[in-house]
Structure formats: C-alpha cells, structure tokens
Amino acid sequence: MPKEKIIIIGSGPAGMACAFTLSKSARPCVIIERDDAPGGFCQTVDFYNYLFDIGGHRFISKSEEIKRLWQDVMGDDLLKVKRVSRIYYRKRYFNYPLSFGNTFYNLNPLEGFYCVISYLKSKYFNNNKENTVEEWIVSRFGKRLFQIFFKTYTEKVWGVACQNISADWAKQRIRGLSLRVAMQKAIFRMAKNTPKTLSEEFYYPKRGPGEFYRRLKDFSSGKGSQFIFGKEVVSIAHASGKITAVFWEDKSHGQRLEMPVDYLFSSMPLPLLVKSLQPAAPDYVLQAAGKLKFRSFIAVNIILDRAEIFSDQWLYIHSPEVKLARVQNYKNWSPHMVEDPNKTTLGLEYFCDEEDRIWKMNDVDLIGYAVEELERIGITSRRHLINAFVVRRTYAYPIYYLDYQENVKILRDYLSQFSNMQTMGRSGLFCYDNSDHALLTGIYAARNFLGDGYFDVWSVNTDERYLES
Ligand SMILES: Cc1cc2nc3c(=O)[nH]c(=O)nc-3n(C[C@H](O)[C@H](O)[C@H](O)COP(=O)(O)OP(=O)(O)OC[C@H]3O[C@@H](n4cnc5c(N)ncnc54)[C@H](O)[C@@H]3O)c2cc1C
Structure with missing residues (x-):
C-alpha cells in the first residue's frame, strides 16, 4: 500500500465522498475536521432524542451515480417523500413551486389582473437585459409577481438588493420556471419537460442526512482512514509548486500542530484556503479572495x-x-x-x-x-x-455578487500551480450547490488522484443540479 500522506480538509459531503472513494481503492487518508462530527452542513443534530437538520436537507439529484450511492448506503432507511411546501405571504399560503390557479385564487382579482398586465409588459416591452436576479425574474414573471414572490425572500437570503446579485443564482434556482410554464401546466396540463424546481418527490434518510455521512465515515475508518475532529486547518505551507504541510489548531488547547502532506484535498472555503497559504499569495490574489463573501x-x-x-x-x-x-x-x-x-x-x-x-x-x-x-x-x-x-x-x-466569477477565476488560476492539491465542494469551489454536486466533486477529485480519468471539478455537469435555497 502506498505510504503517502493524503489529507482531506473537511468532512462535509465533498470530503466524505472523497474519503470514501479513496478508502474503497485502498488509499487511506487523514480527514481533518473543525467540527466534532462528519457531514458539514448535512449533519443531523440530536437534541434530547429529537433530530434536527442544519436547514432541512433533501436528497435530490439527476445523477444516477449519486442516487445509487444513497440507496446502497442507506438501503431501507431511505424514505421517498412527497414534497409539500408553501409560501407564506400577507397571511395567505401559496403553493410553491407556484401554480397558476392557486396563485391567482389567493391574490384578489384586481391584483391578479395587474400581475398579468405586468407580465405581458415585461414580455413585450422588456429591455432584454438579464444580468441580475431582478432582471432575470422580471422577464419571466413580470415586475408585480417578482415583488410579491421573489423580492423579499431573495433579499432575506442575500441581505442585498436583487439588482446586486448575479442572475446566475436565479438561473440555478428557478431555471425552467416562468409564468408561461405555470399557466401551461395549469390550463393545458401539457408541460412535458417538467422544470427541475418542480421536483415533487425527494429522498430522505429516516433519521436525517447525518446518518448517511456517519455510515460513510464508518466505512472509511474501517479501511484505515483516520478522522481528526475538532481541529481547524489554519495554515498551509508550500514550496516549488507543491503543498508541503498543513498546520491545524486545537481550539480547546490553543495548540498548533504540523502534518506533512503528499497530497491535499480541500473543501474549506475557497478564499480562506488562498489566505491560509504560506508563503502568502500575491496581493492581487488576496484582494480577489477578500471580495468573495x-x-x-x-x-x-x-x-x-x-x-x-x-x-x-x-x-x-x-x-x-x-x-x-x-x-x-x-x-x-x-x-x-x-x-x-x-x-x-x-x-x-x-x-x-x-x-x-x-x-x-x-x-x-x-x-x-x-x-x-x-x-x-x-x-x-x-x-x-x-x-x-x-x-x-x-x-x-x-454570495454571487455581480463580479464573483472574475474573482473566482483569479483564485482558480493561482491555485492551478499546485500539482498536489485539489479543491472541491460548495464553498471550496465557491459554487451555490446542493449536496449531490458536492458529493460528485469529492468523488471526481479522488478519481483524478487515483488516475481513473480526468474530471474538471469546476465544471461538474451543471445540468445535473436541482437547486433551491
Ligand atoms: C440552510 C441550507 C439548506 C440546504 N439544503 C439542501 C438540501 O435540501 N439538499 C441538498 O442537497 N443540499 C442542501 N444544501 C447544500 C448542502 O448543505 C451543501 O451543498 C453541502 O453541505 C456542501 O458540502 P461540502 O462538503 O462542500 O461543504 P460543507 O458541508 O460546508 O462541509 C465542509 C466541512 O469542512 C469543514 N471545514 C471548513 N474549514 C475547515 C478548516 N479550516 N479546517 C477543518 N475543517 C474545516 C467544515 O466544518 C465542514 O464540516 C443546503 C445548504 C444550506 C446552508
């Protein structure tokens, strides 16, 4: 068995999928995790025998590989759940995904009329600009429905006006939906290619998603991988285009320890990864990192x-x-x-x-x-x-500010010089993804290392995503 020290930062979906794939191929690794349990945002917290997600986590994917993995690992402990979710707005409940009949029934007739006029106006007199979330949604729903159903929630999520958020987020989150599609569906029941946010069923482990990640951990530990919990990687040393060591800190003891590295997989947030490199990255790279929030x-x-x-x-x-x-x-x-x-x-x-x-x-x-x-x-x-x-x-x-792609590119180009490191996962790639995508990036990063082909984790097939905040 090769003796190299393979280190993974983070035991969220990306880190766990990477560890699982490496462990399965007899390449045990060391996983360093700041938290005290695996799963990252997909943990399930047990509070006096009541279980809570960190934000409800549906299992939805277009990837057959990921669906198979969930089923293989969870077996009979994976439930198929019929989705029921609504929007609460001004003391009324609206179906979400929006349905034409329910929406217009709940709005008063005059408001419904204004919404249709507003939609027609945006459709026929639009300026065709779709750079921001607001422009993108208005062109599909009209200004009035945008204000009722998208503006307040989107601004709660991001904390800034919808004009300052890139349309990329809306494209991912509500791609394929429009008032026209909702009308078609309601009136003709003929929308054949049901858009992805209209997914009506999802999988969910009986005792929450955390159980899936515990099982991946048990499997990887059984194959010789080592999990170090409660330790935060604070610094990463490099020389001659190679990562040489990671330094992690034990918060409770204030201790700082070094571990030499032959190969590093990182799922820590991309800007923090860049800021933790020693010698430090050039100023223009650090400035770009500072703009990614x-x-x-x-x-x-x-x-x-x-x-x-x-x-x-x-x-x-x-x-x-x-x-x-x-x-x-x-x-x-x-x-x-x-x-x-x-x-x-x-x-x-x-x-x-x-x-x-x-x-x-x-x-x-x-x-x-x-x-x-x-x-x-x-x-x-x-x-x-x-x-x-x-x-x-x-x-x-x-946060997809309007300039986020330029800043991500600067970081990505800079990191490409390191031949023994890959970054992966949602915050590791600064990509608004669901867990299925994070799992895929972890699997692909591991396969790149194992020499099982080449996968560009930065462009894992975007068509395979379902997204909603
Ligand atoms: C509120 C909310 C709801 C969501 N709902 C869904 C959903 O319904 N379905 C779905 O599929 N996805 C959902 N997601 C997205 C999903 O949580 C992410 O796609 C997924 O968790 C990303 O996995 P990851 O491994 O990339 O990152 P994370 O889950 O963030 O894991 C990264 C891990 O790295 C650790 N780490 C970071 N820095 C360091 C460091 N320096 N040293 C050591 N450890 C470190 C962290 O502690 C963490 O455990 C939701 C996300 C949120 C926030």
Whole structure:
C-alpha cells in the first residue's frame, strides 16, 4: 500500500465522498475536521432524542451515480417523500413551486389582473437585459409577481438588493420556471419537460442526512482512514509548486500542530484556503479572495407540545414584517425525527451577516425573538414551547455578487500551480450547490488522484443540479 500522506480538509459531503472513494481503492487518508462530527452542513443534530437538520436537507439529484450511492448506503432507511411546501405571504399560503390557479385564487382579482398586465409588459416591452436576479425574474414573471414572490425572500437570503446579485443564482434556482410554464401546466396540463424546481418527490434518510455521512465515515475508518475532529486547518505551507504541510489548531488547547502532506484535498472555503497559504499569495490574489463573501445561517430549533401545526415539510416566509425566512417541520420529513409523535419540532431559519444584531444576540434572546416572530405571523403560540436550542453557521451561502466569477477565476488560476492539491465542494469551489454536486466533486477529485480519468471539478455537469435555497 502506498505510504503517502493524503489529507482531506473537511468532512462535509465533498470530503466524505472523497474519503470514501479513496478508502474503497485502498488509499487511506487523514480527514481533518473543525467540527466534532462528519457531514458539514448535512449533519443531523440530536437534541434530547429529537433530530434536527442544519436547514432541512433533501436528497435530490439527476445523477444516477449519486442516487445509487444513497440507496446502497442507506438501503431501507431511505424514505421517498412527497414534497409539500408553501409560501407564506400577507397571511395567505401559496403553493410553491407556484401554480397558476392557486396563485391567482389567493391574490384578489384586481391584483391578479395587474400581475398579468405586468407580465405581458415585461414580455413585450422588456429591455432584454438579464444580468441580475431582478432582471432575470422580471422577464419571466413580470415586475408585480417578482415583488410579491421573489423580492423579499431573495433579499432575506442575500441581505442585498436583487439588482446586486448575479442572475446566475436565479438561473440555478428557478431555471425552467416562468409564468408561461405555470399557466401551461395549469390550463393545458401539457408541460412535458417538467422544470427541475418542480421536483415533487425527494429522498430522505429516516433519521436525517447525518446518518448517511456517519455510515460513510464508518466505512472509511474501517479501511484505515483516520478522522481528526475538532481541529481547524489554519495554515498551509508550500514550496516549488507543491503543498508541503498543513498546520491545524486545537481550539480547546490553543495548540498548533504540523502534518506533512503528499497530497491535499480541500473543501474549506475557497478564499480562506488562498489566505491560509504560506508563503502568502500575491496581493492581487488576496484582494480577489477578500471580495468573495458568504452569508451566514441561523436555525432556532424548537420543540412544541402540539401534535400538528402545518402539513408542509417547510414554509417560505416572504412576509417583509419578519426576518424569519423559512420554517422546517421535521416530523413531516420523517416521522422518525421526533421521539414523541404528540410533539412537533420546528427549525426557524434566518440568513444574516456576522455583523448583524441577530447574529450577535445571545441564545435566550434569539429564541424569544424567533418565537415572537412565529407567533406574530400566526403559526403557533409561545405557550406551546417546551425546549429550544440555536445553531449558528458561517460560510453557508456563497454570495454571487455581480463580479464573483472574475474573482473566482483569479483564485482558480493561482491555485492551478499546485500539482498536489485539489479543491472541491460548495464553498471550496465557491459554487451555490446542493449536496449531490458536492458529493460528485469529492468523488471526481479522488478519481483524478487515483488516475481513473480526468474530471474538471469546476465544471461538474451543471445540468445535473436541482437547486433551491
Ligand atoms: C440552510 C441550507 C439548506 C440546504 N439544503 C439542501 C438540501 O435540501 N439538499 C441538498 O442537497 N443540499 C442542501 N444544501 C447544500 C448542502 O448543505 C451543501 O451543498 C453541502 O453541505 C456542501 O458540502 P461540502 O462538503 O462542500 O461543504 P460543507 O458541508 O460546508 O462541509 C465542509 C466541512 O469542512 C469543514 N471545514 C471548513 N474549514 C475547515 C478548516 N479550516 N479546517 C477543518 N475543517 C474545516 C467544515 O466544518 C465542514 O464540516 C443546503 C445548504 C444550506 C446552508
């Protein structure tokens, strides 16, 4: 067995798929993970026998390879779930994905009329520019529907106006959808190539996605791979176009340790990877890295003494009067997520920056704030609250500012000089991806190393993606 030291930074989907592929080929590796469990954003948190995702995580993919992997690893523990999700807006619920009949039934007739006029105006008198999220959506739905169904939620996700976000995000998230398609579907029931965001079913492990990653870890450990949890890679040394060592820090002891590297796979955020290189990258590269930003994520997870609250897996909260953006209802994902079927668990989701007041609130205040918002929009009352906890995560969403592609290219070109390193995964490639794509990039990076062909992880087939925030 080769003796080289293969290191993987991060045990999220990309890192775990990479470790699994290498371990299967008898090339054990060392996985260094900042957190104390595998799965990255796809972990499932156990809170007094109630299970919570870090934001509900559907298993959806167009890739047969990934679907097979989920099935092989999970067997009978993989459920097929019929998707139910709606938008809450101004005290009304709208089906999402939008359906023509339901949307116009819920809007008053005059508003519905204005929406159609606004759509026709955008269709026939549009300036044909589609660079920003706003331009892209308006050209497909009209300004009025954009303002009702897309503007507030999109701005909650990104924290900036829709004119400042690249249309790339909308293309990925709602590609194939338009008012015309929704009308066709409703009136003629004839839309043959159902767009990808209209996916009506998904897979979900009985006890949440974290179980899948635990099983990948057990497999890889069984083949000799070593997992080092609770350690953060803070610096990466290189010389003559090769990575030579990683330095990681044990937060609890403040210790810094060095591990020599023969080959490095990284799923840490792309700008942080570049900033951690020693000797330091040139100024123009560091400047580009500084311009690549991420949005953070908070889940206020609560247990309520009510058997039923709503029947959806999740609700999008578009109402501008609250910061709350999405509400997960985990027993509707899988009944195994709750210990007692007479209780309901909800994940109240917020998107924010680390400078925001909500990020800086202590947990008790934050729980009070979130439950008050939930009460304000009439979903439930605080008197049902039994227990709660907060999950905060940075680097949740790579922000597609209008110049993000230029900056990613600068980093990518710079990193291409290192012959023994590959970057992979969602934040590792600065790409707004789902977990299936992250898994594929991990598998492909491993295959490149193993010499099983050449796969460009930067352009893993975009057609294979389903995306939604
Ligand atoms: C709220 C939310 C909801 C989502 N919903 C879905 C969904 O329904 N379906 C779906 O398929 N996808 C969903 N996604 C996307 C999915 O979570 C990602 O595509 C996936 O987690 C990316 O995997 P990754 O391995 O690239 O990164 P991550 O999951 O971010 O894992 C990276 C890992 O690297 C570790 N790490 C980072 N830096 C260091 C360091 N310096 N040293 C050591 N360790 C480090 C991190 O701790 C982390 O464990 C969602 C994402 C979010 C934020």
